[in-house]
Each structure stands twice: as C-alpha cells, then as structure tokens.
Amino acid sequence: NNQFILDLAVYRHLDSSLIDVDVQPTYLRVMVKDKTFQLVLPAEVKPDSSSAKRSQTTGHLVIRMPKVQELIMANRKTPTLVKPSDCNKLQTNIKKERVEKLEVDPSKYSFPDVANIIQEKERIGQGPINLQQQKVIDTENSYVDFEDNQDVPPLI
Structure with missing residues (x-):
C-alpha cells in the first residue's frame, strides 16, 4: 500500500548496461x-x-518506489454478530439454492443427427475392393477350346 511497483518486461538476454532508470518524485523514466x-x-x-532489480530468470525489470506520505492501513475485518438461529437459516437457504435445478423442455433443444450427415450410396462393385463375393468358376469346363502346351511349365 505504501509503494508503487513497476514490472517492465525486458528481453532476457539484453545487456543491463543498455538499461537506464531515472526516478523523480513525480515521474519515472526508463531508457531501454x-x-x-x-x-x-x-x-x-x-x-x-x-x-530497481532485474530478474535472473525472466529478465524483467522490477522497480519499487516507496511513497513520500506513508499511510498505514490495517486490514481489519470487523466480525458481525450473527445469532445462531439466523446462521442456521442462512445455511439452509444456501443449501436450498444449490439443490435447485433448471428444468429444460427437451422439445426446445435438439442435437444434430451426426449418423446421417451424408447419404450413403450403394458401393457394391465400385473401387478396388469388391464387396460382393465372386462366383467360383470351374476351370476345367470353362475353356472348351483350350489346348494345353506341355512345353510351358505350370504357373503354380
């Protein structure tokens, strides 16, 4: 209460010789x-x-200037006398206020249906993956005009 404190943010790696502080009774001048x-x-x-002190970790410049007219102000908290019955009433009122809930009509709010944002099309047979199972073809009966060349080795 009896002093002014100025915390001036200064770059941490700035040399202290580049900072000049001039404190006068009515004003303050800092040259950076x-x-x-x-x-x-x-x-x-x-x-x-x-x-005027400089922080070792952050580099901030902290200037403390005590006032000429020192006013000593005690922080007194005057206790107010409350009857025990009034105190109990206040506590029950506080509990009642905490229990009270806000009722909201469910028809007034709605959440978007994120499951059906995009209409899905049938993807059977599209793309590199076929979703339908292909029929197994009997290889012996499928090629009637096929002639097997004995000079060619089997594939498997």
Missing part, C-alpha cells in the same frame, strides 16, 4: 536501448529509497 518509457506517478515517491 535508447527507447524511452516515461510514466507520471499519481503520488510523490522517494527517489533515494527506490530500488
């Missing part, structure tokens, strides 16, 4: 490779107490 990043601060800061 002759590129200027200037930011006006909403409250005055202590330039002498500010610190």
